[in-house]
Amino acid sequence: MVLRKDGTALLEKLDGQDFDFEDGWRLSGTGSWQLTDDDGGQVVRLALTARTRLESRSPATATDASTPEPPSTHSWSFCVDRDQHDELKLFFFYGDPDIGNTYVMTRETGS
Template sequence: MEGGSRLRAWGATLGGLMVVLAVLTACAGPYQYYEGTGLHDTTTAEVAGGWENVEGTRVVLRENGTALFEKLDGQDFDFEDGWRLSGTGTWQLTDRDGGQVVRLALTARTRVGRRFPVTSTDASTPEPPSTYAWSFYVDRDPHDELELFFFYGDPDIGNTYVMTRETGS
């Protein structure tokens, strides 16, 4: 009988440990601890130019550090609000331990769009920001072409919002 009690106690302890580990790792989504792409060799001249994505977003990064934004969605959980911002601002290429990042800042909003139609008059829907900042990771695709991306939505899912060189740029 004593051996059975020890076995049950061991099983309960192991089961409790598994529950604790499951809880601790449940919130650690793919990008919560993302360090970057490891890319450090991109130049400002290489990043400058037109960028687009499949949703009709367009960003122009000028060599003088100014930028034009058309229909750029929010990153992280802001993406779920559905707004798309257009306007002007600034950009810079930064380098940190994990890799390079393009930081964009919308300083003058000219238009707000919606990714999906607003069907309710719910007052809890947040007002789109008049200024906003994004951080795009710099990476290379399998053909060694640059791409810029950020994560959006629920961090446990790891969705990426990818910008590629504008066709004809």
């Protein structure tokens, strides 16, 4: 995921958030992002507006007829936090929100 200063974004192989994660798709494409403040803290809102590639995390989900059609557009809400070294950390919850599984983005060095 690349977040550009002009508010545009490049997404590559991003899994679904919350219960969408269970569908097993991965989306790539372009879109937009915005940093917002709400009661729970800062959130990065990411919107995929043009899907360029669709992948599956596993062969079973690619052929399973009960799996819903992957979306052509999608949105995510990444929580913003700081780690023990005071570095920014973006994450969202996946699966059942009550369980608290987190999908944490890592930063590529030199980027």
